[in-house]
Amino acid sequence: xxxxxxxxxxxxxxxxxxxxxxxxxxxxxxNVDNAVVNLTTEKMTxxxxxxxxxxxxxxxxxxxxxxxxxIFDPETSSSQAERQDKATSNMWHQFLWSAVxxxxxxxxxxxxxxxxWVPDFLSPHHAPMTFAVVQLILTLxxxxxxxxxxxxxxxxxxxxxxxxxxxxxxxxxxxxxxxxYGMYHIGLGHAHHAHDLYFESVAVILTLITLxxxxxxxSKGRTSDAIKKLLTLSAKExxxxxxxxxxxIPIDQVVVGDIILVKPxxxxxxxxxxxxxxxxxxxxxxxxxxIPVEKTVDSQVYGASINGQGSLKIRAEKVGDETxxxxxxxxxxxxxxxxxxxxxxxxxxSGVFVPIVIGIALVTGIFWYFAMGESFVFALKTAIAxxxxxxxxxLGLATPTAIMVSTGRAAENGILFKRGDTLExxxxxxTIVFDKTGTITQGKPEVVNMTTFGVDADDLLAQVASIEKLxxxxxxQAIVEKAxxxxxxxxxxxxxxxxxxxxxxxxxxGRTLYVGNDKLMADKAIDIAPxxxxxxxxxxxxxxxIYVGQDGKVLAVIALADQVKADSKETxxxxxxxxxxxxxxxxxxxxxxxxxxxxxxxxxxxxDVLPDQKAQAILDLKEKGRNVAMVGxxxxxxxxxxxxxxxxxxxxxxxxxxxxxxxxxxxxxLSDVVKSLTISRLTIKIIKENLFWxxxxxxxAIPVAMGVLHLFGGPLLNPMLAGLAMGFSSVSVILxxxxxxxxxxx
Numbered sequence: 001x002x003x004x005x006x007x008x009x010x011x012x013x014x015x016x017x018x019x020x021x022x023x024x025x026x027x028x029x030x031n032v033d034n035a036v037v038n039l040t041t042e043k044m045t046x047x048x049x050x051x052x053x054x055x056x057x058x059x060x061x062x063x064x065x066x067x068x069x070x071i072f073d074p075e076t077s078s079s080q081a082e083r084q085d086k087a088t089s090n091m092w093h094q095f096l097w098s099a100v101x102x103x104x105x106x107x108x109x110x111x112x113x114x115x116x117w118v119p120d121f122l123s124p125h126h127a128p129m130t131f132a133v134v135q136l137i138l139t140l141x142x143x144x145x146x147x148x149x150x151x152x153x154x155x156x157x158x159x160x161x162x163x164x165x166x167x168x169x170x171x172x173x174x175x176x177x178x179x180x181y182g183m184y185h186i187g188l189g190h191a192h193h194a195h196d197l198y199f200e201s202v203a204v205i206l207t208l209i210t211l212x213x214x215x216x217x218x219s220k221g222r223t224s225d226a227i228k229k230l231l232t233l234s235a236k237e238x239x240x241x242x243x244x245x246x247x248x249i250p251i252d253q254v255v256v257g258d259i260i261l262v263k264p265x266x267x268x269x270x271x272x273x274x275x276x277x278x279x280x281x282x283x284x285x286x287x288x289x290x291i292p293v294e295k296t297v298d299s300q301v302y303g304a305s306i307n308g309q310g311s312l313k314i315r316a317e318k319v320g321d322e323t324x325x326x327x328x329x330x331x332x333x334x335x336x337x338x339x340x341x342x343x344x345x346x347x348x349x350s351g352v353f354v355p356i357v358i359g360i361a362l363v364t365g366i367f368w369y370f371a372m373g374e375s376f377v378f379a380l381k382t383a384i385a386x387x388x389x390x391x392x393x394x395l396g397l398a399t400p401t402a403i404m405v406s407t408g409r410a411a412e413n414g415i416l417f418k419r420g421d422t423l424e425x426x427x428x429x430x431t432i433v434f435d436k437t438g439t440i441t442q443g444k445p446e447v448v449n450m451t452t453f454g455v456d457a458d459d460l461l462a463q464v465a466s467i468e469k470l471x472x473x474x475x476x477q478a479i480v481e482k483a484x485x486x487x488x489x490x491x492x493x494x495x496x497x498x499x500x501x502x503x504x505x506x507x508x509x510g511r512t513l514y515v516g517n518d519k520l521m522a523d524k525a526i527d528i529a530p531x532x533x534x535x536x537x538x539x540x541x542x543x544x545x546i547y548v549g550q551d552g553k554v555l556a557v558i559a560l561a562d563q564v565k566a567d568s569k570e571t572x573x574x575x576x577x578x579x580x581x582x583x584x585x586x587x588x589x590x591x592x593x594x595x596x597x598x599x600x601x602x603x604x605x606x607x608d609v610l611p612d613q614k615a616q617a618i619l620d621l622k623e624k625g626r627n628v629a630m631v632g633x634x635x636x637x638x639x640x641x642x643x644x645x646x647x648x649x650x651x652x653x654x655x656x657x658x659x660x661x662x663x664x665x666x667x668x669x670l671s672d673v674v675k676s677l678t679i680s681r682l683t684i685k686i687i688k689e690n691l692f693w694x695x696x697x698x699x700x701a702i703p704v705a706m707g708v709l710h711l712f713g714g715p716l717l718n719p720m721l722a723g724l725a726m727g728f729s730s731v732s733v734i735l736x737x738x739x740x741x742x743x744x745x746x
Contacts, residue, residue, distance in 0.1 A: 006055065008044045009083075010037060012067040012152050014213075015164035016396020017354050021156070025065040029053050040400035041333075042083070043072060066155045084217070091214040098145045098210050102203035105135040109200040124194035132183045135199035139176070146206040162354045168209055170358065171387035171719070172202045178380055196377055201719050205388055208724040215731045216397075233304035234325055238269035241313070258316040262307045271318035274299045279310030286324060286414070286666060331416045331664070332407050341424055342687055343399035349695075357390040357702070364706045381719060385705035389722035390698060394733045398690035401737040406683040409740055414666035415676045422662040426646050426680035428627045432575055432673065433618065435632040435640075436586035436593060439650055440600060440670070441562040443633070445475055447482040448543060449559040451534040460556055462488040464515055464548055467506045470496050475546065476504075478560055503546075514549045521547045521554065531557045542595025562596075569600045571670040576601070578677065581626070585609060585617055585640070615639035631673055648673060675745040682743050690733045697729045 013019055019037040026035035026046060031053035037044045046058055055071060062069035108122050108131065120126040122134060143150070149172070153165030175198035185193040238254050239261045240247055246261060251269050254260070259275070262268055268281065280292035283305040292308055295301055301314055303323040320326065365383035368374040403420045410417055417423055434440050450457055465483030468476035469490060483490070494507040502523065503516015514524050518535075521528045526549035528535075538545045538559040548556040575582050583604045586593050593607035606617050618640050621628050630637065630644035641647030641661050649661035650668050665672045701722075710716045 003049050005045065005047050006058075007072040008046065008058065008062070008069040009072045010042050010044050010062065010067055010069055013037075013039060013042060014152060015039070017161070017163040018067065018156070019396060021065050021161040021163070022062055022067055025061045026058055029057060029061055032058075038400050039396045040404055044069065064159075065161070066152065066159050088214070088217045091210065091217050094145050095207065095210045095214050098142045098203070098207040101138050101141045101145075102200075102207040105138045105200040105203050108135060109197065124191075128186050128191045128194035129183075131194055132179075132186055132197055132199075135197060136179070136183070139199040139203045142203040142206050143172070143176070146210060149206065149209075162358060164354070166354060167357060167387045167390055168206070170361075171384040172205055174380060175199075175205075175384055175719070176202050178377075198380075201384075204720045205722075208720060209388070209726060212724065212726060212728055212731065215728070216734065233267075234323075235267040235269040235303065239263070252320070254316055254319050256316055256319060260314050260316055262312045262314060264307060264309050264311060266307050268301050268303055268305045268307060268314070270303045270314075270316045271323045272301055272314035272316045274301060275313050275315050277310055277312035279312050280308040282306040282308065286328065328411060328416060328666075331418055332411045334419065341421055342684065342691075345691060349395055353390070353395070353698075357387065360390075360702060360706065361386040368707065378716075382705065382707045382716070384719045385717045385722040386702060388719050389701045389705045389717070389726050394694035394697060394729045395691070397730055397733050397737075398694050399687050401734050402683050402686045402690060402740065405737050405740040406679050406686075409745075410676065410679050413672070413675055413745065415672055415679065416664040416666065417676075417679075418662050418664070422646060423680050423683045426629065426663065426677055427684040429580065429629040429646055429677065429680075431581040431583060431621060431626040431628045433583045433585050433621065433628055433630045433640075433644070434602070434670075435614075435630075435637050436584055436588060436596060437562060438633045438668075439631055440568045440584065440596060440602075441564055444562065445478040445544070445560045446563050447478055447558060448561045448563070449538070450556055451531070451559075452556040453530050453554060455555050457556070458486060458488060460548065461486070461558075463491055463508050463513060464556075464558070466491040466493050466508065467496065467504050467513060467515055469493075470506070471498060471504060475544065475560055479546075479558065511550060514547075516547060518547065521549050524549060524552075526550075526552055526554055528554045530554055534559070539591060540595065542592035564596060564599050565668075565670055567669055567671045571674055572601045574671075574674045575677075578674075580677075583621070585614055585630075587614075612639065615643040618643040629677075631670075648676065678745045679740075682740060682745075686737055686740055690736055693736070694729070694733055701725060701729075 010022060013022070016039060019039045022037050022044060023035050026032055026044070029048075029052065031049040031051040033047040033049065035044060035046045035058075044062075048058075059069045107116070108118060109124075110116075122131055124131045149165045149168045153163065153167070153169030156163045157166040157169070179197045179199050179202070182193040182196045235251055237248050238251055238258075240249055240254060241259045241261055254270055260269060260272065264279070274295050274297055276297060278294075278296050281295050281301060282292050283302065286302055286305060295312065301312070302325070303318075304325045318324070321330075361383040364386050365379040367379075368382055369376060369379035400420075403423060406423060407417050407420070437443055450461060452460060461479075461483050465480050465488065468479045470493060491508050495512075496504070496506040498504055499516065499520060502520035503514065505512060505514050505516075505520075505524075507513075514520055514526065518528060526547070528547060528549075531545075531547065531554045534557040535545045538557070541559075541561070543559040543561040546558040546560060547554055548558065572582050581604065582602050583606060584593060584597050584602045585606045587609050588596075588607060590605070590607045593605045597603070597605045609617055614637060618628055618630055622643075622645070628644045629646040629648055630640045631648045631650060632638075632641055633650055641649060646663060647661040648663045648665060650665045650670075650672075663676050665676065705717045705722055707716055
C-alpha cells in the first residue's frame, strides 16, 4: 500500500507518447508503486513509498525525460479551467501571428502557378534570389512562433523517445534545410532551383498544425466544462453574526460554529444546519434535482445551493475542503485523472508509434528515390507527408476526453463516479443487487390500511395515536403521523405502559386500550377471530398488522408497511430491458420480501440475511460468474458495497458512503441507477469509437501519404494538407466525446 500520493502538473506534453514516456520514467524509480499521467488534464498522480522516491527524484525523472513537473497544490496552483483558458489564448495568438507570416510566402510561391499576379521583383523567373530570401525571412518568424515543436520535439528525439513534436520538427527541418540547399544553388547561378524551395510548406505546415492544436485545446476546454461550473458555484462571501453583530466576510474566513445569516435569493455559503427560519432551497446544482427542498430548523443545508424566499440562520458545520461541493469536485477530478483499463490499448500502440512512423518515412523516401527512380524532391515530399500526417494525439485523447465529459455529465445529474475505471467496470455489470429498506422502499413505515370492527375509524385512530405518541418505536411514529395528517385531536392518556415484545397499553376516558401484536391480544384474552381475514390480507401484501383491543374484543387492525418508492418498478423494468438480472437482498422475512419483490417486478429474492451476511451473499453471486453491482444506502450495506464489483451508494449529503461505494447517487432516486449504468455504457461506446477512428485514420492516412495511390495513377498527398488532416484528427475524437453531453441517459 502506498504511503503517499502526490499530484504533479506536467508541462511540455503534446501527445500520448509524451504521457507514456513520463509514466515509464517515473515508474522505473524505486519505491514508486504507480504513476499515471492524464494527457487531457496534464496531471500525473504518483503513489510511492518514500525512501529514494522523493518529490525531487520524481521531478528529476520527468525532467530527464524531457518535460517539467511541479507539485499541484489546489490552494496555490491555477485551476484546470484557468490553465485551459490560458493555453487556448496562447495557441490562438500563436496561430494568428503564424498565419500573418505564412500567407505571404504561400501566395508568392503558389501565385504564379495559379495565374495570380506576383510582382516581377518577387517572381522566381525574374528574381529567383529575392524570391528565396523573402520566403526565408517570412518563414523564420513562423518557426519562432512554433518553436515549441523544435524545443520539445528535438529534446525528446535526442533522449531516445520521440513524440508528436519530433515528427513535426523532423519534417519541417528537413524541408527547411533542403530549401537552404536550394538557395545555395540559386546563389551559384542555378535559377531553376527556385522551384525546389519548400519554405512556404514549412510555414503553412506549422501554421495548420498550430490551428489544429488550437481547436484541440479549445475542444479539451469544453470537456472540463463541468468542473468549471462546479468551481463557480460556491459563494464568495458570507454574512456572519459574531457577538450579535452582522458582518460580511470572505468565505475562506468562515469557521466551524459560525452563525450565518442567509437572505432570500442568496447562495448558502457553507455546509451547516438550520437553527432558525423556514425556506425552500434549490439544490439542483449539487443533486441534479430541480424541485426546491423545504428547510426548517435542524435541516441540513449545503454550500452552493440557492436560498428561496425565506431568511435562514445556519450554524456552519463544514467549511473549505470539507463541504459537499468540495467533495464532489475532488471526486470528479479524481475520476477524470484515473486511467480506464481500455486505455492500455492506446498506450501500447503509442509507445511504439512515433519510432515506427519515422521508420516508415525513411523507407518511403528511400523507396521512391532508389527503387522508383523519382527525384530527391519527390522522395522528400512523401517522407515529410508521412511524418506530418501521423497522429498519436488522437489515440491519447480517445479515452481521457470521453471520461472527462461523462464524469462531468454524471456530476451534473447528481451521479459521482469515484474513479475512471469504475466507468468501465460498470459497463460489464450483468447483475444488480438491491437492498430493500431505504433503497427499493422509502425506509420508514406508513399506515396503509385500517380495518375497524364496529367503531368509528377516525375516533379510534385518534385514541391509538395518543398512546403511540408516548412511544419512540418507528411503528408508533407512523401511526402518530397518520393521525396528524388527518388533523385529529389527541386525547389525554393515563397509566401508559410499554410491554416489551408485546405492545402498549394505556387508559383513555376511563377504559384500557391495548395496541400490539397477537401475543398481547392473547395475553389480555382478546378475541381476534374477526380480524383473521384482514391480518391474512396484510401478510400477503408484506404489511405488518397491529391489533387494537378493548374489553375482550378486537376493535381494529392497523396495517403498516414500508412503502415502495414511486420509481422502483419503472427502474426495475428498465434494468430488465437492458438485459440485467435484478436481485433483492434483505434481512426481512421471506414473505414480506417476496411481496415487495412482486410489486416491483424482481424475480430473485435473497431474504432473512443478517447485515454481516450480505457481503457473503454478494460473493456467492460472484462465484457463479456474475458481475455484480450492489445498490444500498451506503452505510449499513458498506461490507456488501465493498464486496461487489461495483458498489452504488444511494442517499445525499452526509449519508453518502464515499469509502465503500464506487458510484455515489446524490439523490435517493432509484432511476439514477439506470442513468449511471447508461453513462457507463455510452462512455465505453464512445471510447471504442474514438479508438477505432484514431486507428483507422492512421491505417488509411499513412499509406496515402506514402504515395500508395500514386502508384496506381492517383494523387500524391501534399504535406500541407497532411498537416491540416493531422490537426483535425484529434479534434474529431474530442468532438465525438462531446456527444456525451447531449446523449439521452434514460
